[in-house]
Amino acid sequence: MIETNPADALARTCAAAMLERDRMAQSLGITIEEAREGYARVAMTVTPTMINGHDTVHGGVTFTLADTAFAFACNSRNEANVALQASISFTKAGRTGDRLIATAQERFGGKGRTGHYDVDVANQAGEPIAMFRGVCYRISKPVLVDP
Amino acid sequence: MIETNPADALARTCAAAMLERDRMAQSLGITIEEAREGYARVAMTVTPTMINGHDTVHGGVTFTLADTAFAFACNSRNEANVALQASISFTKAGRTGDRLIATAQERFGGKGRTGHYDVDVANQAGEPIAMFRGVCYRISKPVLVDP
Amino acid sequence: MIETNPADALARTCAAAMLERDRMAQSLGITIEEAREGYARVAMTVTPTMINGHDTVHGGVTFTLADTAFAFACNSRNEANVALQASISFTKAGRTGDRLIATAQERFGGKGRTGHYDVDVANQAGEPIAMFRGVCYRISKPVLVDP
Amino acid sequence: MIETNPADALARTCAAAMLERDRMAQSLGITIEEAREGYARVAMTVTPTMINGHDTVHGGVTFTLADTAFAFACNSRNEANVALQASISFTKAGRTGDRLIATAQERFGGKGRTGHYDVDVANQAGEPIAMFRGVCYRISKPVLVDP
Numbered sequence: 001m002i003e004t005n006p007a008d009a010l011a012r013t014c015a016a017a018m019l020e021r022d023r024m025a026q027s028l029g030i031t032i033e034e035a036r037e038g039y040a041r042v043a044m045t046v047t048p049t050m051i052n053g054h055d056t057v058h059g060g061v062t063f064t065l066a067d068t069a070f071a072f073a074c075n076s077r078n079e080a081n082v083a084l085q086a087s088i089s090f091t092k093a094g095r096t097g098d099r100l101i102a103t104a105q106e107r108f109g110g111k112g113r114t115g116h117y118d119v120d121v122a123n124q125a126g127e128p129i130a131m132f133r134g135v136c137y138r139i140s141k142p143v144l145v146d147p
Numbered sequence: 148m149i150e151t152n153p154a155d156a157l158a159r160t161c162a163a164a165m166l167e168r169d170r171m172a173q174s175l176g177i178t179i180e181e182a183r184e185g186y187a188r189v190a191m192t193v194t195p196t197m198i199n200g201h202d203t204v205h206g207g208v209t210f211t212l213a214d215t216a217f218a219f220a221c222n223s224r225n226e227a228n229v230a231l232q233a234s235i236s237f238t239k240a241g242r243t244g245d246r247l248i249a250t251a252q253e254r255f256g257g258k259g260r261t262g263h264y265d266v267d268v269a270n271q272a273g274e275p276i277a278m279f280r281g282v283c284y285r286i287s288k289p290v291l292v293d294p
Numbered sequence: 295m296i297e298t299n300p301a302d303a304l305a306r307t308c309a310a311a312m313l314e315r316d317r318m319a320q321s322l323g324i325t326i327e328e329a330r331e332g333y334a335r336v337a338m339t340v341t342p343t344m345i346n347g348h349d350t351v352h353g354g355v356t357f358t359l360a361d362t363a364f365a366f367a368c369n370s371r372n373e374a375n376v377a378l379q380a381s382i383s384f385t386k387a388g389r390t391g392d393r394l395i396a397t398a399q400e401r402f403g404g405k406g407r408t409g410h411y412d413v414d415v416a417n418q419a420g421e422p423i424a425m426f427r428g429v430c431y432r433i434s435k436p437v438l439v440d441p
Numbered sequence: 442m443i444e445t446n447p448a449d450a451l452a453r454t455c456a457a458a459m460l461e462r463d464r465m466a467q468s469l470g471i472t473i474e475e476a477r478e479g480y481a482r483v484a485m486t487v488t489p490t491m492i493n494g495h496d497t498v499h500g501g502v503t504f505t506l507a508d509t510a511f512a513f514a515c516n517s518r519n520e521a522n523v524a525l526q527a528s529i530s531f532t533k534a535g536r537t538g539d540r541l542i543a544t545a546q547e548r549f550g551g552k553g554r555t556g557h558y559d560v561d562v563a564n565q566a567g568e569p570i571a572m573f574r575g576v577c578y579r580i581s582k583p584v585l586v587d588p
Contacts, residue, residue: 018200024208027196049174053165053218053290059230060214061171064207071200083206084555085526085576087234087381089410089429091402108385108422113554114525114578116383116425128402131410133427135383135526135576137555143200231408232379232429234528236557236576238549255532255569260407261378261431263530263572275549278557280574282379282429282530284408312494318502321490343468347459347512347584353524354505355465361501365494377500381528437494 007037011076014143015040018072025068028061032072038106040072046098057094057129066119066132069104074115074136075143081115086134092127099124102132113138154184158223161290162187165219172215175208179219185253187219193245204241204276213266213279216251221262221283222290228262233281239274246271249279260285301331305370308437309334312366319362322355326366332400334366340392351388351423360413360426363398368409368430369437375409380428386421393418396426407432448478452517455584456481459513466509469502473513479547481513487539498535498570507560507573510545515556515577516584522556527575533568540565543573554579 015035019025025042028050033041044065052058066088074081094100102121109115119132162182166172172189175197180188191212199205213235221228241247249268256262266279309329313319319336322344327335338359346352360382368375388394396415403409413426456476460466466483469491474482485506493499508527515522535541543562550556560573 020200021198021202022200022205023196023198024205025199049170051168051170052172052215053167053169053222054227054229055168058169058171058211058214059218059233060207060211063210063214063233064205067205067207067210068199071206075200080201082201082240083237085234085236086206086210087232087427087528089232089402089427090230091410093229107425108383112578116385118425131401131412131427133381133383133425137553232410234381234574236549236574238557254572255530259431263532265572278548278559278574280528280530280572284406314494315492315496316494316499317490317492318499319493343464345462345464346466346509347461347463347516348521348523349462352463352465352505352508353512353527354501354508357504357508357527358499358501361499361504362493365500369494374495376495376534377531379528379530380500380504381526383526384524387523 015072069102073104081136162219216249220251228283363396367398375430456513510543514545522577
């Protein structure tokens with residue numbers, strides 16, 4: 001594929017660099033499916049070590065997947081952003097073996113230092129697992145060390 | 148210590164049973180510091196595998212710790228509750244080696260099938276790392292298989 | 295227009311009945327633009343009495359508009375639902391004279407007693423003013439006294 | 442009472458100035474009970490025009506009361522702050538004639554441009570009606586025109 005949009009190419013480079021440093025995302029086996037400006041889609045397969053006391057996916061694992069997509073999307077312009085606040089609604093319990101996909105999309109940004117992102121998490125059947133919404137704050141440093 | 152309050156003794160039994168099944172909490176090294184009716188305090192030491200792309204504790208790890216305390220507190224009456232929704236505000240970045248303590252306290256419950264809990268997360272110096280607030284929903288089964 | 299879908303016709307009847315009793319929505323001049331099953335769109339014009347100490351629309355007014363759309367959407371099946379929790383993100387300041395439109399859409403529901411709704415609020419130019427997300431809980435009574 | 446703390450005296454002046462411009466808070470009859478640095482307590486009596494379609498206090502009214510306390514608390518240092526995001530949990534339905542008191546307390550602030558506040562709303566019997574949590578962002582202008 002020929003990447004024609006420089007902003008999307010930068011987003012892919014930033015997401016890859018973020019994941020390379022993100023030990024937690026790596027330990028959960030999170031992979032990047034797509035990255036564009038203000039957008040990221042990541043995925044993960046639920047293993048037996050991701051389960052909580054009710055024998056379903058730990059809410060913290062679902063949150064971590066969504067938060068990772070959020071981080072990649074809000075750092076896509078090579079300007080470092082950190083999370084200020086996030087909310088998550090749990091709609092369906094995930095199970096061992098499920099393939100979870102988190103899709104992050106910028107809803108509002110570009111003015112001031114803050115941005116608003118939505119992240120939907122679904123399983124392999126497209127059923128909604130969780131809905132995440134986050135607020136980020138831009139700090140004054142780049143994502144890439146050598147951009 | 149002689150446990151004089153039966154409700155608190157039940158809470159301790161439920162929290163221990165929850166943690167025994169909670170593979171994710173175990174894999175993060177989460178331990179129970181205290182459990183009482185509608186209350187739980189859990190702790191964890193930040194390791195290098197809990198770090199995100201900004202070299203600070205992954206927001207998902209902090210959330211998982213808080214969510215675990217929430218789960219133990221809202222399941223303390225041997226009535227299974229699941230999380231409907233949670234919000235988290237991040238106030239300070241945690242670092243490798245930090246000892247994080249999450250304290251969950253019931254704010255409202257006892258009527259209907261829903262409950263509201265606050266969980267504060269602090270580091271070893273008592274500095275606030277995050278504030279979590281969750282809503283749970285009681286399902287009709289016990290926490291303990293053989294209570 | 296010939297209403298062919300009975301569920302949408304019921305939704306319209308329920309929304310109209312809710313608004314007739316909703317003194318607060320009336321006092322803000324909120325009107326129903328459209329109501330369907332699990333969906334409602336309401337609108338309001340910002341007057342000088344809806345302004346806060348920064349000379350912009352009071353966040354409480356924007357919330358009230360969104361919450362009203364949420365209420366109409368989650369009561370659209372003639373089963374009374376009450377709000378458990380709601381979150382709102384403010385993206386742009388509204389001004390006196392603005393026409394604000396709140397669009398509520400069910401995101402998840404139908405199982406159990408709880409539902410999740412998104413409400414987007416925009417101004418007359420289509421610019422996003424706020425994003426609202428709510429969790430509701432079904433109580434055991436109808437919306438309509440004489441359905 | 443002799444006001445000995447200049448920061449608290451400034452907070453009182455700022456809250457009074459905010460309320461004087463806040464047409465929405467005035468129209469609900471909101472009054473200031475106490476204002477200090479990073480803190481505000483406001484109150485309001487529920488009238489028949491504040492009722493929703495379920496014959497209880499409109500969630501938007503409760504939110505407006507809490508949001509007003511939040512605004513007074515986060516503007517208490519004569520530095521204008523605007524709300525980025527807020528969450529509210531509803532614990533008990535308010536009724537006509539209830540006296541509602543909202544108490545806002547800074548939970549974290551002072552570094553960067555953002556702050557985190559909790560606002561608890563209770564009725565005249567001290568029963569919790571709602572719990573609010575807000576994130577604010579400091580803009581570069583004073584609250585007082587002539588400080």
